[in-house]
Amino acid sequence: MDELVRLLSKFIKTVAIRLPDDVLAALKALSSNENSYWGKAIYSLMFDNIKLALEKGVPVCQDTGVLMFFIDVGTKFPYINVLQEAVTAATIKATEDVPLRPNVVEPFEEKNTGNNVGTRLPWIEWNILSNADYAEIVLYLAGGGTSLTGNAKVLPPASGFKGVIEFVLDVVSGYGLNACPPFLLGVGIGTTVETAALLSKRALLRPIGSTNPNPKAALLERIIYDKVCGLEIGPQGLGGKTSVLGVNVEYSARHPATLAVGISTGCWAHRRGVIKIKSDLTYELPLYRGVVL
Ligand code: SF4
Structure with missing residues (x-):
């Protein structure tokens, strides 16, 4: 459980501070096609922002959003019973460690919970895979x-x-x-x-x-x-x-x-990451070439 929470919180951090390879490539392609004065200036600022976030290990945008997880999990994944608990614990840990901006407000109390966890949050969409022994988790940081x-x-x-x-x-x-x-x-x-x-x-x-x-x-x-x-x-x-x-x-x-x-x-800071966790807790990060958690 400890290793799963560590892995997931590091994954959350990666998604917050680094744009996935496909988004970065798309932004570069768009910037080379933009001719307007302000458009070119904005792209230049965006790439400075992306570089600084990586160098300093801080979120690429101050609004780190509400965490939404889309989880495909196999019925034979050994951690299936504790996965929801691990995702919640990793959300709290990443909020402190990165840090992420606390964005979760209880609507009837108008009170920020302070740790990005609240009623039904982080949001999780489940998809069960018969007989598979891995979990593929997509995290999307939904900014305001x-x-x-x-x-x-x-x-x-x-x-x-x-x-x-x-x-x-x-x-x-x-x-x-x-x-x-x-x-x-x-x-x-x-x-x-x-x-x-x-x-x-x-x-x-x-x-x-x-x-x-x-x-x-x-x-x-x-x-x-x-x-x-x-x-x-x-x-x-x-x-x-x-x-x-x-x-x-x-x-x-x-x-x-x-x-x-x-x-x-x-948005341009499209922070959507994927991690595939195998039954022995080894993992793949298909959208972040060369990254180790
Ligand atoms: S739309 Fe995206 S880049 Fe703009 S402030 Fe919100 S999270 Fe940040």
Whole structure:
């Protein structure tokens, strides 16, 4: 248990202070395409920020968010029974050690708990894998500004994908600035608001540069990408042609009478990390080449 908590708290620290390899590569590619004066200045500040955070071992953004874990765990993973306890203990430890900003407020008391743990937080989404003996854990640090953009709506199916695109553009042009562009846009499509919203969040967990395997969903990603770029929001909203790290669409089959759409954004400091922990507590960090915990 002690080793599991140590490993998870170090993993949380890595996610807080270091951008994953795919996000860093995407930011570099965007910065080389940006021509606006302020856009170039903002990218330069971002890369200074990223470098200093690593050198000093401090969070890449002061808002270290609310911790959300998406856990795929095998039924034969030896620590399955204590994993939730370990995640909670690691959250408290990382809050002290890194430190992370205490961001968890109990809504009816209006009181900050001080340790990033509260009612149903850290948030955990579970997926059980039959007969597997490992756990794959995705951690997403959901910052305030980037979460403010979130929205979901149930459209009548007659709205079609035109309605989906209009809703996305409405939301992004209204609140997109809060998500510290260039942002990653997750779009979920399903039956109900909560399933579409959850799918939009899961869309943010996909590698940047990946496309939905369904060619029609991939086309929708491309269309939304082009239209959002056309808004010329630019880095940090100061104008420019690079506003978007990517557009990821995830979907489920839906009820014939509904077309639900969910929207989530991830900011330029898209702190989403993955760790695969094996039964002997050895691990892999696929998004952080060369990092040892
Ligand atoms: S949107 Fe992201 S980069 Fe901007 S303040 Fe929030 S967490 Fe930090």
